[in-house]
Amino acid sequence: MDGISFDLERGQTLAIVGESGCGKTSTASAILRMLPRNVAKYEGRVEFDGKDLMTLNNEDFRTQVRWRAVSIVFQGAMNALSPMIPVGRQVAEPLMLHLDMDKEEARAKTEEAMESVGLPRYTVDRYAHELSGGMKQRVVIAMALVMRPSLVILDEPTSALDVMTQANIMNLLKQLKEEQGLSYIFITHDLGLSSELADWVGIMYAGQLVEVGPAETVFPKPTHPYTQKLLSSVPRLKSEEKPDSIPGTPPDLTSPPKGCRFHPRCPFVFEKCKSFEPPFFGQTDRSACWLLEAGG
Ligand SMILES: Nc1ncnc2c1ncn2[C@@H]1O[C@H](COP(=O)(O)OP(=O)(O)OP(=O)(O)O)[C@@H](O)[C@H]1O
Numbered sequence: 001m002d003g004i005s006f007d008l009e010r011g012q013t014l015a016i017v018g019e020s021g022c023g024k025t026s027t028a029s030a031i032l033r034m035l036p037r038n039v040a041k042y043e044g045r046v047e048f049d050g051k052d053l054m055t056l057n058n059e060d061f062r063t064q065v066r067w068r069a070v071s072i073v074f075q076g077a078m079n080a081l082s083p084m085i086p087v088g089r090q091v092a093e094p095l096m097l098h099l100d101m102d103k104e105e106a107r108a109k110t111e112e113a114m115e116s117v118g119l120p121r122y123t124v125d126r127y128a129h130e131l132s133g134g135m136k137q138r139v140v141i142a143m144a145l146v147m148r149p150s151l152v153i154l155d156e157p158t159s160a161l162d163v164m165t166q167a168n169i170m171n172l173l174k175q176l177k178e179e180q181g182l183s184y185i186f187i188t189h190d191l192g193l194s195s196e197l198a199d200w201v202g203i204m205y206a207g208q209l210v211e212v213g214p215a216e217t218v219f220p221k222p223t224h225p226y227t228q229k230l231l232s233s234v235p236r237l238k239s240e241e242k243p244d245s246i247p248g249t250p251p252d253l254t255s256p257p258k259g260c261r262f263h264p265r266c267p268f269v270f271e272k273c274k275s276f277e278p279p280f281f282g283q284t285d286r287s288a289c290w291l292l293e294a295g296g
């Protein structure tokens with residue numbers, strides 16, 4: 001992942017949106033320093049509550065930041081719950097490991113966490129196979145909340161669920177955000193879903209952020225050609241208009257195109273785009289596109 005930059009205030013949600021394979025999960029893993037060791041090289045700044053997290057060594061990062069301040073609901077986490085251990089014990093594990101709680105104390109906190117995500121307290125003794133998809137997703141959200149972090153990264157938290165269950169989980173996320181003043185980084189390929197929760201939106205293409213701005217500006221009036229294409233590719237009920245599609249395929253990230261990475265697929269491409277990478281232009285809504293140079 002290269003050149004990613006964004007700010008997020010407490011209680012706000014940033015939605016990161018992009019096609020499959022554009023690097024959303026890698027971005028989330030990088031924030032928590034959880035990229036595979038053989039590929040990971042971390043550069044830049046991640047500032048949180050006024051502290052530059054990049055200056056922390058790995059041990060301090062692990063004990064002070066991960067799960068306590070920033071937690072993550074991994075993509076597909078509900079399918080990775082252990083079938084051998086009651087789900088409550090899996091939720092309680094970080095409390096015993098990081099906060100040195102004894103079994104009883106951890107169980108009480110876990111029951112509270114289950115209740116806060118709309119599950120009965122007795123769920124702690126259930127095994128994953130005894131729960132529905134929606135219940136399992138609530139368990140992994142409880143897992144991310146149990147250490148009381150202020151920022152939660154949600155990587156495609158509803159994409160494996162049917163639409164009704166998806167709506168229930170979205171409502172739960174909204175309610176938790178209001179009750180606990182949580183900030184979210186909400187990762188999705190679904191523009192519709194992102195608009196439900198987002199205060200800010202970041203659009204990713206080929207491992208880079210290409211547009212970032214307030215949701216109320218980006219959704220009605222996107223400035224990057226890729227975002228424009230992405231928005232017009234969303235099918236609308238009751239509309240006669242055919243959804244647009246983007247010609248070509250996303251590039252191989254091991255050898256991305258020179259210049260603007262979107263140039264082979266962009267309808268507005270011109271010479272400069274093929275050789276020079278565009279910086280961000282714009283004030284509140286910022287886009288990396290040469291068309292916006294000098295106010296475009
Ligand atoms: N900037 C980058 N440069 C090179 N490779 C990258 C970059 N970002 C991601 N990748 C690689 O691309 C692949 C897909 O990335 P990732 O899983 O983050 O995509 P994603 O957007 O989460 O996709 P999905 O929507 O399918 O979950 C991974 O193998 C990752 O290592």
Ligand code: SF4
Binds near residue numbers: 224261263270
């Ligand atoms: S920089 Fe050029 S190729 Fe890239 S999005 Fe803008 S117009 Fe299209």
Ligand SMILES: [Mg+2]
Binds near residue numbers: 024025026075155
């Ligand atoms: Mg992903």
